[in-house]
Amino acid sequence: xxxxxxxxxxxxxxxxxxxxxxxxxxxxxxxxxxxxxxxxxxxxxxxxxxxxxxxxxxxxxxxxxxxxxxxxxxxxxxxxxxxxxxxxxxxxxxxxxxxxxxxxxxxxxxxxxxxxxxxxxxxxxxxxxxxxxxxxxxxxxxxxxxxxxxxxxxxxxxxxxxxxxxxxxxxxxxxxxxxxxxxxxxxxxxxxxxxxxxxxxxxxxxxxxxxxxxxxxxxxxxxxxxxxxxxxxxxxxxxxxxxxxxxxxxxxxxxxxxxxxxxxxxxxxxxxxxxxxxxxxxxxxxxxxxxxxxxxxxxxxxxxxxxxxxxxxxxxxxxxxxxxxxxxxxxxxxxxxxxxxxxxxxxxxxxxxxxxxxxxxxxxxxxxxxxxxxxxxxxxxxxxxxxxxxxxxxxxxxxxxxxxxxxxxxxxxxxxxxxxxxxxxxxxxxxxxxxxxxxxxxxxxxxxxxxxxxxxxxxxxxxxxxxxxxxxxxxxxxxxxxxxxxxxxxxxxxxxxx
Numbered sequence: 001x002x003x004x005x006x007x008x009x010x011x012x013x014x015x016x017x018x019x020x021x022x023x024x025x026x027x028x029x030x031x032x033x034x035x036x037x038x039x040x041x042x043x044x045x046x047x048x049x050x051x052x053x054x055x056x057x058x059x060x061x062x063x064x065x066x067x068x069x070x071x072x073x074x075x076x077x078x079x080x081x082x083x084x085x086x087x088x089x090x091x092x093x094x095x096x097x098x099x100x101x102x103x104x105x106x107x108x109x110x111x112x113x114x115x116x117x118x119x120x121x122x123x124x125x126x127x128x129x130x131x132x133x134x135x136x137x138x139x140x141x142x143x144x145x146x147x148x149x150x151x152x153x154x155x156x157x158x159x160x161x162x163x164x165x166x167x168x169x170x171x172x173x174x175x176x177x178x179x180x181x182x183x184x185x186x187x188x189x190x191x192x193x194x195x196x197x198x199x200x201x202x203x204x205x206x207x208x209x210x211x212x213x214x215x216x217x218x219x220x221x222x223x224x225x226x227x228x229x230x231x232x233x234x235x236x237x238x239x240x241x242x243x244x245x246x247x248x249x250x251x252x253x254x255x256x257x258x259x260x261x262x263x264x265x266x267x268x269x270x271x272x273x274x275x276x277x278x279x280x281x282x283x284x285x286x287x288x289x290x291x292x293x294x295x296x297x298x299x300x301x302x303x304x305x306x307x308x309x310x311x312x313x314x315x316x317x318x319x320x321x322x323x324x325x326x327x328x329x330x331x332x333x334x335x336x337x338x339x340x341x342x343x344x345x346x347x348x349x350x351x352x353x354x355x356x357x358x359x360x361x362x363x364x365x366x367x368x369x370x371x372x373x374x375x376x377x378x379x380x381x382x383x384x385x386x387x388x389x390x391x392x393x394x395x396x397x398x399x400x401x402x403x404x405x406x407x408x409x410x411x412x413x414x415x416x417x418x419x420x421x422x423x424x425x426x427x428x429x430x431x432x433x434x435x436x437x438x439x440x441x442x443x444x445x446x447x448x449x450x451x452x453x454x455x456x457x458x459x460x461x462x463x464x465x466x467x468x469x470x471x472x473x474x475x476x477x478x479x480x481x482x483x484x485x486x487x488x489x490x491x492x493x494x495x496x497x498x
Contacts, residue, residue, distance in 0.1 A: 002388035003304070006045035006341040006379075007123065009312060012102060012359040013052045015345070021191040028103030029053075029111045032084055032215040041118040044383040045343075049123040049215055051313060052090025052357060053098050054106060059134035061088035063185040064358045075373040077353055078363055085361045090125070091217060096207050108210060122210035123256070128173025128238070130186035137199075138187065139166045144196040146173035146231055151488045158182060174420040177221055191222055192233040195463060201242045208246045213254030219272070222261045243271035254306055256304040256340070258314075268305050274340045277306035284310075284330045285321060289409050289429040292441030296394050296411065297339060308334045309342040313357055319350040319368060328374050329427050329480040332456070333411060335382060336425050336484060338392045350374040353498060374456075381455045381484060386417025393422075397436040398472060406434030410475070414441060424452070428477035442487065445469045452485040459483060 012029070019027040029050075063330060064070060065086045075081050098108045112122045131137065137144050148171045153160040159182040163170045174182025177191075182188070190196055207214065220226055222238045246253050247475040256274040257267045283291040293331070310331055311319035322330050335341045350368025381387065397413040401403075409430035415423040422442060428434040442450070445465030452461040452473070463473065475483070 001046060001121070003390075004338060004341065004388055005305070006044055006382060007038060007343065008043075009051060009342070009344045011313065011345055011355065011357070012053050013090065014104065014355060014362055015218065016469035018359045018362075029098070029107040030031040030103055032111055032114075034114065037114055037118055037120065041120055043379045047118065047121050047123050047340075048215065051125060053102055054090070054093045055095040055097055055099050056088045056090065056092055057094040057134040060092035060132045061086065061343060063092075063133070066306045069358070070358065073356060074359060075161070077355060077359065078361060080360075083425065085359055087360045088358060089183075089185055090357045091127050092130075092183070093127050094132040094135050095126075096126075096203055098210075112211065123215055123254070123255075124207065124211045125217060126204065126207060126214040126309040127217040128189070129218050130183065130188050133161075133163075133185060133187055135163045135187065136176060138163060138172075140197075142167055142170055142201070143193060144189055144199065145170075146190045146233075147171060148173055158184070161187075163471055173231075176396040177218060177478055178226065183311045188231075190231075190233070191227050191235040191238055192231075194236070197236065197238050197242075199246050200238070204242055204246050205249055208250045208253050209229040212252075213256065213273075215256045215258065217298075218246075219257035219267055221277075223263065223266065226263075232281060237270070239267065239270040239272070242415040243435075251460045264306065264484045265302055268302065268406075272305070272358070273304050273432070274307040277308045277339060279307055280306070280334065281310065281315070284333060287326065287429070289411055289427075292333060292429060293394070294409050296413070300338060300392070303338045307342045308337065308339045309344070310334050311347050311354075312342065313344065313355070315354070317354050318344075318347055319371060320352040320354075320478040324370070325480045327371065328378075328456075329429055329482050331374070331378060332425065332482050332484060333427055333429070335378060336387070341382060345414050345441070348379075350373060377456050382419070384415075384421070384423065384455075384486075386415040386423050387420045389419065390415040390423075392416075393441060395426075395441070396439045397426075398436035398439065400437060400474065400476075404435055406430070407436040408430070410436045410438070410477075412436075412438045420489065423455075424473070424487055425483065426475055426477070427482040428475075428480065431479045433476070433478050433481075435476045437474055439472045440468055442468070448489055451488050452483075453488070453495050454483045455486055456482065458486045461485075 016027045019031050098105045115122050148160050151169050159174055163172050173188040175186035176182035224235050225233045254273045257272045259267050259275045260278050265274050280295050350371035351365050353363055355362050393414050395414050397407050397410045399407050409428050412426040445468050448465035451462050
């Protein structure tokens with residue numbers, strides 16, 4: 001596996017709906033074609049994350065179809081909305097076995113083998129904080145859940161529900177985080193209970209036999225300080241022992257955390273291989289270079305384990321969140337810097353409509369040809385050995401001339417690959433043109449001629465090493481302009497000939 005791998009997220013239920021329409025019949029995970037898997041491997045992806053493969057139930061579906069605010073969102077997404085389009089949230093999980101409509105566990109195992117034959121690893125979901133309303137544990141292990149009182153239900157009905165089960169009537173909490181109302185199609189698990197933690201570890205160990213890695217939903221909610229702030233109950237740390245238990249059986253198993261609130265480093269220290277980099281995403285959206293550059297100054301021990309993205313199923317589509325002239329510049333920063341490169345189904349084609357995880361059908365949208373062409377080039381570049389396994393460093397920029405303050409608009413960096421594989425990138429992340437000199441750390445510049453060939457554009461520049469040593473590489477870029485240069489040495493005679 002490369003030091004800096006690439007991941008592609010697929011909404012399983014959505015993709016199977018598309019295949020059903022194309023093939024004119026019901027489809028399962030077996031219907032992912034070999035050609036589709038070949039294409040994903042050829043594009044340079046290392047991981048395929050299949051979203052929403054697990055069992056969901058009628059209780060979750062009923063809530064999804066009856067919540068008026070959710071329904072309005074669904075109708076905005078699909079003006080021709082039909083009941084069968086609303087399957088229920090893939091995060092209201094009733095059981096960690098593959099949904100029968102997707103082909104069950106056997107179909108997943110066959111798909112995993114086909115992925116493995118192409119060098120692709122399989123990532124699935126794990127939702128640790130909560131389960132579906134009709135999860136079997138509600139009756140068999142009611143002690144696994146946060147229970148409340150009639151007064152709490154009356155005071156905050158959006159966060160509690162009344163459950164009538166085999167053991168009588170209970171008031172149970174909906175799953176939530178401390179800043180928002182509960183998710184009404186879920187029930188909150190009680191991590192203050194050692195028995196619950198052990199049961200979840202057993203679930204993790206079983207799931208780990210079906211895939212190569214897990215994306216852990218809202219992973220920070222299980223941290224003792226967060227859990228106590230939310231529920232007023234003290235809990236023991238879960239992730240270190242859970243991750244250790246899984247890796248005792250599956251040594252190379254990978255964990256990726258969805259995490260916010262500046263808790264990324266905390267979860268990395270508890271064993272996660274990668275953590276969401278929402279901070280970079282937010283700073284890119286703010287359209288200011290300085291905060292982005294400051295973020296990229298962090299230690300590589302931290303950055304190497306960040307999962308960098310421009311969109312996912314929770315965020316707006318990148319093609320709608322970033323103006324066309326900004327999108328490519330933001331993508332080069334997100335994916336051209338260290339970390340796991342996280343792409344989302346539809347992003348490469350420029351889809352603009354975000355699809356709720358409750359839905360299994362997407363609206364028809366035209367492909368954005370210009371954006372698709374850019375992503376073809378970017379994915380090709382990301383297969384470069386320097387970007388996959390090289391050494392990265394942020395570069396300093398200096399003023400092009402006295403009084404020119406546009407230097408502050410630039411973000412520049414360098415990749416050193418095996419041998420003399422050098423890449424140099426620079427982005428003018430601003431709405432106006434800018435100029436600067438980029439200081440290069442390339443070795444043995446004196447007496448050499450260097451060629452800078454833009455892998456994402458048409459520019460080719462030959463520069464004398466002595467000039468680069470004295471001043472740096474001069475750049476003059478338009479608003480949101482960028483270069484990603486492959487740097488190679490030329491015989492000095494070429495310069496004399498010119």
